Amino acid sequence: xxxxxxxxxxxxxxxxxxxxxxxxVLAACFVVTGFAYGFPKAVSVFFRSLMRDFGAGYSDxxxxxxxxxxxxxxxxxxxxxxxTRFGCRPVMLAGGLLAAAGMILASFxxxxxxxxxxxxxxxGLGLALNFQPSLIMLGLYFERRRPLANGLAAAGSPVFLCxxxxxxxxxxxxxxxxxxxxxxxxxxxHCCACGAVMRPSPPGPGPRPRAxxxxxxxxxxxxxxxxxxxxxxxxxTPPSGRARRRLLEVAVCTDRAFIVYVVxxxxxxxxxxxxxxLLVNYAKDAGVPDADAxxxxxxxxFVDIVARPACGALAGLPRLRPHVPYLFSLALLAxxxxxxxxxxxxxxxxxxxxxxxxxxxxxxxxxxxxxVLMAAVGAPRxxxxxxxxxxxxxxxxxxxxxxxxxxxxxxxxxEIIFYLAGSEVALAGVFMAMATCCLRHQSHSLEASAGAAxxxxxxxxxxxxxxxxxxxxxxxxPKAGAGELKxxxxxxxxxxxx
Numbered sequence: 001x002x003x004x005x006x007x008x009x010x011x012x013x014x015x016x017x018x019x020x021x022x023x024x025v026l027a028a029c030f031v032v033t034g035f036a037y038g039f040p041k042a043v044s045v046f047f048r049s050l051m052r053d054f055g056a057g058y059s060d061x062x063x064x065x066x067x068x069x070x071x072x073x074x075x076x077x078x079x080x081x082x083x084t085r086f087g088c089r090p091v092m093l094a095g096g097l098l099a100a101a102g103m104i105l106a107s108f109x110x111x112x113x114x115x116x117x118x119x120x121x122x123x124g125l126g127l128a129l130n131f132q133p134s135l136i137m138l139g140l141y142f143e144r145r146r147p148l149a150n151g152l153a154a155a156g157s158p159v160f161l162c163x164x165x166x167x168x169x170x171x172x173x174x175x176x177x178x179x180x181x182x183x184x185x186x187x188x189x190h191c192c193a194c195g196a197v198m199r200p201s202p203p204g205p206g207p208r209p210r211a212x213x214x215x216x217x218x219x220x221x222x223x224x225x226x227x228x229x230x231x232x233x234x235x236x237t238p239p240s241g242r243a244r245r246r247l248l249e250v251a252v253c254t255d256r257a258f259i260v261y262v263v264x265x266x267x268x269x270x271x272x273x274x275x276x277x278l279l280v281n282y283a284k285d286a287g288v289p290d291a292d293a294x295x296x297x298x299x300x301x302f303v304d305i306v307a308r309p310a311c312g313a314l315a316g317l318p319r320l321r322p323h324v325p326y327l328f329s330l331a332l333l334a335x336x337x338x339x340x341x342x343x344x345x346x347x348x349x350x351x352x353x354x355x356x357x358x359x360x361x362x363x364x365x366x367x368x369x370x371x372v373l374m375a376a377v378g379a380p381r382x383x384x385x386x387x388x389x390x391x392x393x394x395x396x397x398x399x400x401x402x403x404x405x406x407x408x409x410x411x412x413x414x415e416i417i418f419y420l421a422g423s424e425v426a427l428a429g430v431f432m433a434m435a436t437c438c439l440r441h442q443s444h445s446l447e448a449s450a451g452a453a454x455x456x457x458x459x460x461x462x463x464x465x466x467x468x469x470x471x472x473x474x475x476x477x478p479k480a481g482a483g484e485l486k487x488x489x490x491x492x493x494x495x496x497x498x
Contacts, residue, residue: 034157
């Protein structure tokens with residue numbers, strides 16, 4: 001990292017501050033996460049006006065949000081390269097300017113293509129250049145309280161979603177969609193302020209692990225490897241090593257823990273967002289009034305707001321933190337089973353119960369997903385790992401929800417969609433739990449065999465040392481024995497004569 005990476009020259013007994021300026025960084029991450037996840041959905045408030053002014057259909061207009069999300073997820077590797085090359089703070093400042101410029105230019109658009117390029121590409125890229133560096137800096141400022149920090153930062157998504165949508169409606173009614181886009185562009189300039197507070201991580205009082213400890217845990221499953229030892233290597237990298245640092249650590253793809261996480265995220269992204277997207281139309285199809293159907297999403301949002309920080313605090317407990325991957329798997333399994341169990345829910349009470357359970361499991365997944373990745377790959381490889389994960393997730397997001405929409409149009413049946421989505425998410429949870437268990441068991445077996453080999457080598461060394469000492473004694477003993485024998489022989493007759 002450059003200007004805003006960890007300071008070099010920090011001793012091995014120095015750790016993240018876990019507080020102090022880190023709380024300011026956490027607040028900035030809260031805002032950035034809220035914009036990244038809430039803004040593409042809040043723009044949908046303007047779709048009816050765009051359809052009327054441009055004479056386009058809903059699917060054509062919806063491409064604005066789709067392109068924005070595709071840029072947010074798909075440009076992950078680009079963001080990783082820029083962060084490695086220039087550092088977090090400059091990338092976030094540039095991203096805030098791009099995001100704001102995209103919405104401001106979109107307010108002057110005359111064709112849908114211009115909206116795609118401005119609000120879609122520019123704003124989406126700007127949000128991506130803010131989102132990923134903020135998570136990286138959060139991992140550098142927090143270690144002991146990192147699960148809680150991740151949970152609080154993730155809570156920005158439902159909070160901003162609940163705030164930006166009504167705000168967009170007010171702006172649309174007072175200033176039209178062009179004025180709303182212009183004011184939203186000014187609002188996105190707050191991302192620059194968030195980037196400005198991402199100053200270098202100062203030395204903290206926490207202890208650092210020894211190098212041998214970091215090496216011993218390198219083969220553990222997700223959640224078993226802590227970022228301490230890895231971050232220590234990043235802190236102590238000499239200036240001469242900067243030129244040898246790769247812009248994108250593609251070698252992380254060979255890490256088995258990372259592969260397990262990527263497969264889990266792909267399966268999860270195929271079905272996790274589908275129920276939330278189809279929930280309102282599903283409720284209307286079941287005979288629920290429009291206002292009550294729209295309120296179901298608010299229930300999910302409010303439960304999500306509470307679930308994310310609460311789950312982050314729970315995962316930070318000393319007894320639970322080593323088992324965070326299993327907690328993540330349990331949340332995925334609960335989410336999938338909730339979809340399966342509510343596929344035939346037709347009453348409003350059953351739908352409300354579904355929203356509460358879905359919001360709890362959805363919030364738990366959102367709070368733990370990046371904590372599991374941080375613990376699996378470590379701090380130096382986290383930028384590259386996050387970029388690659390977001391790229392894979394972009395592919396899944398472009399496959400899952402659109403396929404569900406086409407199936408609904410073809411079959412006119414929401415039940416099958418809920419079954420498919422729930423099966424995919426539950427399968428992701430089962431795979432994560434089983435793969436984590438296998439990796440940890442294999443790691444413990446390797447440690448046991450390494451310990452046995454070390455003990456055998458030590459005993460062989462002791463035996464060789466004993467043999468060496470015996471040989472040395474044998475080389476010395478004949479001389480002394482001959483002298484003693486000569487004395488005895490000479491003294492024997494004298495004693496007999498006496």
